[in-house]
Amino acid sequence: MKKGFIFDLDGVIVDTAKYHFLAWQNLANSLGISFTHEQNEQLKGVSRVRSLEKILEWGNVSISQEKFTQLMSEKNEEYLKYISKMDTKEILPDVPKVLEYLQAKRQLIALGSASKNARAILEKVKLYNRFHTIVDGTNVSKAKPDPEVFLIGAKQLGVSPKNCIVFEDSVAGVQAANTVDMISIGIGDKNILHEADYVFKDFTEIGEDFVNQLIITKKV
Numbered sequence: 001m002k003k004g005f006i007f008d009l010d011g012v013i014v015d016t017a018k019y020h021f022l023a024w025q026n027l028a029n030s031l032g033i034s035f036t037h038e039q040n041e042q043l044k045g046v047s048r049v050r051s052l053e054k055i056l057e058w059g060n061v062s063i064s065q066e067k068f069t070q071l072m073s074e075k076n077e078e079y080l081k082y083i084s085k086m087d088t089k090e091i092l093p094d095v096p097k098v099l100e101y102l103q104a105k106r107q108l109i110a111l112g113s114a115s116k117n118a119r120a121i122l123e124k125v126k127l128y129n130r131f132h133t134i135v136d137g138t139n140v141s142k143a144k145p146d147p148e149v150f151l152i153g154a155k156q157l158g159v160s161p162k163n164c165i166v167f168e169d170s171v172a173g174v175q176a177a178n179t180v181d182m183i184s185i186g187i188g189d190k191n192i193l194h195e196a197d198y199v200f201k202d203f204t205e206i207g208e209d210f211v212n213q214l215i216i217t218k219k220v
């Protein structure tokens with residue numbers, strides 16, 4: 001049976017949160033707002049626009065629409081400088097192994113990310129060709145926990161949502177998958193991702209037996 005395996009990007013395939021942190025911190029500090037690692041955690045899986053809105057809310061700062069657009073573009077330029085230096089060493093442990101196994105088992109593979117830079121990042125880490133389809137921040141209008149990104153992925157793979165499995169590191173992403181009855185697999189902390197059907201610290205904990213089980217079972 002062919003299942004649809006949908007992967008989030010940031011926090012699942014690569015860890016770009018550290019680059020988002022540096023760029024957002026620089027922006028926040030320029031406005032006199034402090035920005036911590038804990039706050040950066042809360043921006044995982046959140047769109048670029050919503051991230052800046054949240055930072056302004058935290059700092060109790062209001063700016064014009066023009067300034068908002070300018071800051072978003074400056075943040076992205078800085079972020080692009082960091083990701084331009086990325087290479088295959090930044091792929092999270094055992095991700096290529098799982099992708100290769102799914103490919104060997106002739107499963108369908110999609111990317112479902114909120115990032116508008118997803119394609120560029122996949123090119124840098126040389127994983128672009130591993131995906132049958134890529135859905136990213138340039139293809140969706142509604143952010144996770146809305147399931148739009150995963151529904152488009154399922155549609156493009158030609159698989160019904162209940163035959164899809166989503167790998168996610170954010171609570172909003174897990175909720176998005178659950179909303180449309182996809183199997184949700186949290187990558188990260190069990191306490192934070194407790195709404196997921198399964199949680200693993202990272203892909204090193206996911207064995208071939210578990211993947212085989214995902215291929216044959218349905219969400220109940």
Ligand code: G16
Pocket residue numbers: 008009010011020043044045046047048051076112113114115116117118137170
């Ligand atoms: C990612 C990150 C978020 C980021 C968002 C938009 O989502 O987790 O922190 O704000 O993309 O990124 P960009 O500014 O590159 O468009 P995901 O869904 O891949 O985890």
Ligand code: MG
Pocket residue numbers: 008009010011012044045168169170
């Ligand atoms: Mg993520």
